[in-house]
Each structure stands twice: as C-alpha cells, then as structure tokens.
Amino acid sequence: MTRTLLVAALFLGGCGTTLTVVSDPSEPPVVAICKTPAERAARPAPMVAGTPVGRIPTTAPPGFPAGTIGRSVNGEPIVATDFGSGPARVYLIGLIHGSETPGLEALPALQPTLAHEADAWGATVRVVANMNPDGHARKRRGNARGVDLNRNWPASNFRPSRSWGREPASEPEVAAVLADMRSFRPDVLIVFHSISRGGPFVNFDGPHPAPRLAAAFADAARAAGGGDWTVVPDMGYPTPGSLGTWAGIDSGIPTLTIEFESRHPHDAAARATIAGVRGVLRAMDGPDTVRAEERSP
Ligand SMILES: [Zn+2]
Numbered sequence: 001m002t003r004t005l006l007v008a009a010l011f012l013g014g015c016g017t018t019l020t021v022v023s024d025p026s027e028p029p030v031v032a033i034c035k036t037p038a039e040r041a042a043r044p045a046p047m048v049a050g051t052p053v054g055r056i057p058t059t060a061p062p063g064f065p066a067g068t069i070g071r072s073v074n075g076e077p078i079v080a081t082d083f084g085s086g087p088a089r090v091y092l093i094g095l096i097h098g099s100e101t102p103g104l105e106a107l108p109a110l111q112p113t114l115a116h117e118a119d120a121w122g123a124t125v126r127v128v129a130n131m132n133p134d135g136h137a138r139k140r141r142g143n144a145r146g147v148d149l150n151r152n153w154p155a156s157n158f159r160p161s162r163s164w165g166r167e168p169a170s171e172p173e174v175a176a177v178l179a180d181m182r183s184f185r186p187d188v189l190i191v192f193h194s195i196s197r198g199g200p201f202v203n204f205d206g207p208h209p210a211p212r213l214a215a216a217f218a219d220a221a222r223a224a225g226g227g228d229w230t231v232v233p234d235m236g237y238p239t240p241g242s243l244g245t246w247a248g249i250d251s252g253i254p255t256l257t258i259e260f261e262s263r264h265p266h267d268a269a270a271r272a273t274i275a276g277v278r279g280v281l282r283a284m285d286g287p288d289t290v291r292a293e294e295r296s297p
Contacts, residue, residue, distance in 0.1 A: 064115060069128070070176020073144040076133035078176050083111070083125045084118025088284050089292060090125045091186035092277070093177070096149050096193065096243065098135020098142070102260035102269040103192025109270035110277060121281040126184055131177050147171050150193075150239070153178070153246035157238075164241055181247070185292035187254070188213060188284060189247050190277065194260040200272065201232040203257040205248025208288040213280050214256055220279030226272025227264065252295055256280070 066081040095104040107129050118125045130136055134144035142148050147165045152158075154168035169175045181189070195201075200221070204214040211233070218229040235257075239245060248255035258276070260269055 069180040070172055072132070072134045072173050073171070074134045076137075078128065078131055078133065078173060080126050080128045080180060081111075083114035083127065084121070084123050086119055086122035086124055087291065088121070088123040088281070088289075089184060089187045090123055090277075090281070090284075091181055091184055091189045092125060092127045093131055093189075093191045093243075094127065094129040095136060096131050096191060098132045098138060098140050100141075100192070100194040100260075100262075101136070102194050102262075102264040102266075103258060103273065104130055104136070105266060106192075106269040106273040110273045113274050113278070117278070117281075121278075121284075123281050123284070125277075125281075126180075126186070128177060128180070131173050143171055143173055145171070149173055150243055151241040153241050153243050155241050155245035156250050157245055158241035168241065187289065187291050188280065189243075189253050189255040190217075190258060190280065191243060191255070192258045192260065192273075194262045194264065196262045198232070199259045199261040200227045200264060201230045201259050202276075203232050203235055203244070203259060204255065205244035205257070206254045207248075207252055207290070208254070209283065209286055210248065210254035210256070212286060212288070213254055213283050216279040216283035217256060217258065217276035221272035221276040224271045224275030226268045226270075226275060227261065229272065229276075232259075252290075253292075 064081055064083060066079055068077040069080045070078045072078065094107045095101065107127065111127065114125050114127070132143055132149055135142055135149070138144070140146070142163065146163060147170070148163055149171060151164035152169060152171050152174045158164075158168045160166050165171055165174075169178050202214040202218045204210040211231070214231045214233075218231050221227065222229040244255045244257055247253040260272070264272075
C-alpha cells in the first residue's frame with residue numbers, strides 16, 4: 001500500500017511541482033506542498049483490519065489504495081479508498097442512511113477530481129463510499145437489523161434502544177468506521193445525507209473551522225450550479241448518538257453533514273459535490289485549522 005501511495009504521489013507531481021488543475025480552468029494553478037520529515041512521519045496509518053481489494057468497485061481510478069475496513073451485518077464489504085498523501089486529512093462518507101443516495105451517486109464524478117487534485121491541495125482524502133451496504137440494498141434508512149447507523153456512535157448523549165443499538169458501536173458498520181477513523185485521525189469529516197424538506201444545506205458540528213468549512217462547501221456548491229445551498233447550524237431536533245456528536249462535539253473533529261435534497265438532480269448533485277469538496281480543501285488552509293497531530297489525543 002505504501003508503495004502504491006508513493007507511486008501515485010510521484011505520478012501526480014513531486015514536491016515543488018506546479019500542477020495546473022486542468023479540470024476547472026477557473027481555479028488558479030496550485031503547488032504541491034513540500035512536506036517536512038515530521039509531516040511525512042505523521043502520514044495517516046494504514047487502514048485497520050485491511051484486506052486490500054485493489055480498488056473500489058466500478059468508480060475509483062486504478063492505482064489508488066483501497067481496502068476492506070470491515071463488513072456489514074450481512075457480510076458485505078465496507079471499502080475505503082485513499083486519494084493523495086498530503087498532510088491535511090479528510091474523511092468522507094458517501095452514504096450512512098441506506099435510503100439517502102444522492103451523495104453516493106455523485107461519487108463517481110468526484111473521485112477522478114480527487115485523483116487529480118488531492119495532492120495538489122496537500123490532502124489525503126479517504127473515501128468510504130458506502131458504510132451501509134445492507135440498508136442501501138434494501139432502500140432502508142437503517143442497517144439489516146433496522147438500527148440507525150447515525151445513532152449508534154459512542155457519543156456522550158448515546159441512548160440505547162432497539163432502533164439505535166443496545167450499546168455504542170454495537171453495529172459492525174459503525175465499529176468498522178469508528179476503528180478506521182481512530183486510525184486515520186481526520187482533520188475534517190464530511191458525511192453525505194439527503195433530506196425531504198429544507199435541503200440542500202450543510203449542517204456542522206465541532207470546533208472552528210467547522211462553520212467556515214460549512215460555508216465554503218455551501219458557497220462553492222451554489223456557485224457551481226449545484227443547487228441553492230445554505231448553511232444550517234442546528235438540525236432543529238435532538239440527534240443522540242450521532243456521528244456529528246461523537247466526532248464533532250465530543251472528539252473535536254470539525255464535521256460537515258451534507259444534506260442533499262431527496263431527489264437532487266444527479267448533475268447538480270455531482271457539481272455540488274465536486275465544487276463543495278474543492279471548496280473545503282481550499283478553505284482548510286485557513287489560520288484556524290487545527291491538525292489532528294496538534295490536538296490532544
Ligand atoms: Zn440521513
């Protein structure tokens with residue numbers, strides 16, 4: 001895996017190489033970041049429990065490291081793919097609620113962009129396209145046991161129940177992603193959902209720069225013709241045991257919850273996803289971004 005990363009990094013442009021972002025002429029050329037030895041040493045750990053599978057089915061460009069980080073209740077693989085090897089660490093989940101598919105469906109459009117640009121933005125972007133394959137197959141919100149995977153995290157406000165799980169991370173999908181995130185130590189977490197009313201919007205949890213990054217996603221997505229995106233700081237209802245609470249509020253990882261419209265037009269969702277993620281990567285260079293290695297464990 002290390003070798004593949006190195007080859008990918010060399011292919012995409014070595015230290016100090018000027019890369020022109022060809023897929024969007026409106027973007028200025030960006031320069032690959034020269035990493036210090038300390039930054040190189042702080043490169044994210046490899047995926048845990050990883051059985052390399054080569055690449056994500058059908059969507060990832062060849063040559064990028066991918067691995068199975070766990071299995072669903074029904075034994076389906078949960079696959080993570082890394083793009084870039086820069087010091088800024090972004091963890092992106094394309095689907096957590098099985099019936100909320102616009103973000104997952106936009107990923108094939110996003111991944112070539114990440115392949116070309118992640119290193120140029122100084123980022124390592126880990127994409128878990130689908131963390132709820134059983135719910136997705138059944139077009140249901142929860143997993144195969146009917147548990148809501150966005151209520152099953154070890155957050156301070158977790159509440160056991162039949163539909164939220166008997167204990168935190170009781171569901172194998174949550175346990176897999178939780179272990180992988182603890183290993184990867186993201187600076188920013190982006191999770192895709194969809195909502196029947198009020199979307200599209202970006203909700204956020206956690207410390208600065210979460211509000212700024214939420215605005216960066218929404219502004220870029222709107223400017224790209226991806227929909228009338230806004231920022232909504234509060235969902236307006238309690239979310240015990242949610243990923244946003246565990247990651248954002250309890251663990252201090254700025255977390256963006258991206259709410260597409262339930263029937264977001266596919267082209268607009270793809271435009272919003274590409275522009276929004278680019279906006280976040282650009283904004284992560286701001287002065288209030290605290291890297292994982294700077295936070296207390
Ligand atoms: Zn959702």
